[in-house]
Amino acid sequence: MSEPLLSVRDLRVSYQVGRNFVHAVDGASFDIPRGSITGLVGESGCGKTTVARALTRVIAENAAITGGQILFDGKDLAKIPEREMNALRWRDIAFIPQSAMNSLDPVYTVEYQLAEVLRRRGGMNRKQARARSEELFEMVGIDANRLNDYPHQFSGGMRQRVAIALALALDPKLIIADEPVTALDVIVQRQILDQLKELQTRLGVSVILVTHDISVVAYICDRTVVMYAGKVAESGTMQAALTAPSHPYTMGLRNAFPDLQGAASGILTPIEGAPPNLANPPTGCRFKPRCPFALDICGTEPPVVDVAPGHPVLCHRANESAALRIEAARTETWMAPA
């Protein structure tokens, strides 16, 4: 496989809240291959958005990257000076926010905001910027004469298309999309995902899709990275990670998702308990309190085991995953965890 566009090594990001520190990301490692869509999946509070924002190096005031590397095109984004990082922003790394509504400046027209990026960051003159804006709107399927409308005049779906156009403006190498379709209805969601997939394939740009919805990941992503409580539980190709999950958390997540094509009588099985408090995380495996297959050994820090090439799993019983997977499919396994 060609050398990955981006590889994150043992990334640590923590927030300072009052006197104590919340370790939102506590040693996350994964690779993003070139020209692919990778899903970054996890429930609220697992650190996925923090990772996404860390890649842009625009993080909250009280947050700080406290460790690890972000290797992108031979540069370590966690360490390079701000000026050098800023040169990459939007030219190489672009961002699609969750609800484009308040991520577009309400008092400027959409054309102004496109031109602002094209001219200030892309070095284009007025005429070039106008032409490029029309081309971008064409690409995302919005009528070019809507360029001088204001953001509030666009529907949810259209705003998200504007956000995609903005992201593609300077032909970036990597686009990070933070829950791009979560706020949309299912039909518009599908149309936006199709568009994103089509543009990604045509332009060969790499995309990181951050979401909590594994059916969205299954629909559009080539690879997936599953996060839990600030760490990467498992990552791999779509087949490996979703159809044949090897980490108990992914297995549990899979059961909790209602599947329209599955049998009508299927029972949804919840994962009892709640994620740990990241201000003082428990020692050992963080999923232990909720894991039906937990053993005493799980009290110690779990190793990263490559269940298959490019399919690392953070679990003591990783190599028993085939057997655990069958047991995980039965509802009773989850009803009374060990």
Place this chain on the structure above:
Amino acid sequence: MDGPGMNMITKRPDILVSVFDAKLHYDVGGAFAAMRGKSTVVKAVDGVSFDIRRGESVGLLGESGCGKTSMGRLLLKLEEKTGGTIHFNGEEIGAVRGSGLKKFRSKAQLIFQNPFDAINPRFTIRQTLSEPLENADIPKREREDRIIAALELVKLPEPAQFLDRYPHQLSGGQLQRVVMARALILQPEFVVADEPVSMLDVSVRAGVLNVFRDVRDRLGLTAIYISHDLALVRYVCERTIVMYLGGIMEDGPTEDIVREPLHPYTKALVAAVPVPNPDQSHDPLPIGRGAPDPRNPPSGCVFRDRCPAAHARCAAEIPQPKPVGTRTVACHLY
């Protein structure tokens, strides 16, 4: 059915709720919009009719802005209808006032979408749950037991330890169970659940949904489950009503709708749902891209501007709901 005879329906004992041609129109105003000739009247619910039998669970399915939440609020008199009639236990709820309203409230309850907002942050769980009991004049000494019973009903482990806690000290799943307990504490006959799990994490949702199903069966509740997620509706309701821009497109057994959708909008809705297995079809959706504008819906059938099968008649005449096999469909194709 072209609208049941009024008295005939209200007499049938097995019908708990009967809605006939319900309308909710309100003027959004906006001086500048008015100036540009844009209509400022939003038809949130526009001529909706259906009946719900006792013990039946009905899903109200549709995208945002389709009127499903407004319909739910009309059923519970949280919003006053601007047209049509709604009967509960054979009695039109429009005129209900004073003690009649209090009785209706104890019989018809709502489970809120956002558990973090549905409980007063200054109230302890005990105070939250005793409010409905106070209103129903349940004597003070009986309240503690009924609160504990309600919390056990919704499977909150060791309920006693929660009584003196404040809402921000509970997780989303626990809070939603308290919200459900409050709705069920007076043993209502009818419950409207407005997207009860949409604010919860996936792993916690299943737990809350299982409690809802279990409680509904145990108390023999009649329930309306409002959602935009077909997979969740399918898990909870045996019948589904599909709504779009204030009107009913299709109404029938959930399994039939999932297996063989009839109305073009339902077809698109079912096809659009992403399922968590990688080899699902990626062909484009059979639907146009326009965004429904509730302020000026298209003439005739409200879906015609996005419908792949639209023809002349759709623009001229509003399609009346017609029985088609196990379903009722409002579309000129049938």
Place this chain on the structure above:
Amino acid sequence: MPEIAAAAIIKSRRPHILARMFRALRLPMNDPFAVAGLLIYLVFIVVAVFADQIATHDPTEILYTPAYDLAADLRPGQDGFIMGTTSLGRDIFSQLVYGSRSALLIGITAAFMVALIGSIIGLVAGYFGRWVDAILMRLADIAFGIPFLPFVIVLAAFLRPSIWNVVIAMALVLWRDTARVIRSQVLTLRTRGYVEAARVAGSSDFKIILRHIAPNILPLSFLYGSIAIGWAILTEASISFLGFGDPDSISWGYMLQDAFASQALAKQAYYWFVPPGICIILVVSAGFFITRGYENILFPKLSR
């Protein structure tokens, strides 16, 4: 208007009554400004209550030096007058002390009236809406149309001059700001889940207002009350300065009018007209500091 935080993080056991009261009123005890504000208030309240004991002379009595000539325009420290005397030979320090009494009296009563009337009107308009809201808000627009100080002046000209004119005028007009802010707060509260939940649980409008809405607007009413104290004191001072004040009650405004009329500026008698101003500033800014009013002193955000 910054959204009032829904709940303070508190320990699970029932908090101490005082802590709960302070939490309800959002009084930030750890904030130096608030503590300073409270201290200033305490000092002035003590001075106002024990004015008779603290003051060295009767504020209106014409005084003479031991050498029997008029103790006029004496500098601070001369002939035992701590802060000097006025051109009429009256003790400035005593006038200052008694001035605090009328300032606090007016300030607190006016603030109470403004906060009470404003909150009730805002509450009723915000909660019941429709025509009730329309009428009350048109009333507020009318009140906003009346220039306040000119109104007080004209009012003072008719009613027998007394310190209560300011309080009456404020009660008639200045409830407008509080009402508009409380109304917008109630409008947001009304849509909150737990208010609808109370309605669905069968609670009456009155009970909903009492238990769910009122406690959440208490901090706002208290905040506008403390701002109104400032307004009342400033207004009374202006009215007395313009000569419409209450002749037989000593107030800081009266002192300034007396100084201005007696050419204190030309005589550069800073010791005479600066202290009353400083006292006014201290008491009025204390009101702002206590409730961190400065975060909300600005206009209620004109959010439509």
Place this chain on the structure above:
Amino acid sequence: MKNFKAVGGRLLQLALVLWAVVTILFLMFRLMPGNPMAAYIDPTFTLEQQQQLMAQFGLDKPLWQQYLIYLGNLLQGELGQSFRYREPVGQRIWILLPNTLILTFSSLIVAYVFGILAGAYLAWRRGSWVEQAAIPLVLTTRAMPEFWLGMVMLAIFSFSLGWLPAGGTRAPGAEYSGFLDLYTSRDFLAHLALPAATLAIYSQGLPLLLMRSNMLDVMKEDFVTMARIKGLSNWTVVVRHAARNALLPVMTSFAIAVGYQLQGNVVVESVFSWPGLGRELVNAVAASDYPLAQGAFLMIALVVIFMNLLADLLYAFLDPRISHA
């Protein structure tokens, strides 16, 4: 331009407010005890002379009739006769209004320019010692009686240092050819300096705090974060996006601040004996010259009401979310 038919609602509301204020004004001046002209009736006058004088001012008719005459006159801009000067009130008001407006706008413009820049700066330097020191200072300017500040400024700059004149609008005896010549002469500006500075110091606190608070709110918005992620320069992010959005409510507050400032003028004009509407109202009330007081009050109220309307319109036009609904 778009037609304003739909803004009728707002204009109707304006008419109601105007009518109400005018009526309140009428009642206030008629409900006072005793005879309104008591101060101007010479005790030696005979009964008929008194009646004749009263008739001249229409005070002999029943209240409601006086009200109708009063409204009729108002609509034609007729404000009646001043008891004291025996000349039309309107004429005097018209001369004095420019003085008040110049004082109000000059001080407010200075206050707003300073307030906006300082507010934005303090927001940008959130938490620094500069902010810790500046906020209490600004608060004291809000807690300061304007006339007292005027007195202190007068005492320092006029009496102690003698740099600036002590009051009025121009040196005694100075002649000016035209309107513009008067208002731009060094002499007038020297007279304007102190009162305008006093009002500016008092009113800069409002825009400063409003701008600072808005800036802090806007800086938290997603589109500001997005601007940083786009790699835009700090200047572009803070000025073009944050400040531009924060400025919106501040601009609309300018109109309302004019209304509040007019009330402040009453005392400041008296301290600096500045011949404006405020001082005229005070003197008229003191002299029980009610028609003149009524006229001055009405003019101030008109400007306040008009400014409140302007604020609403300004808000609607400045915010594209409303103008392009």
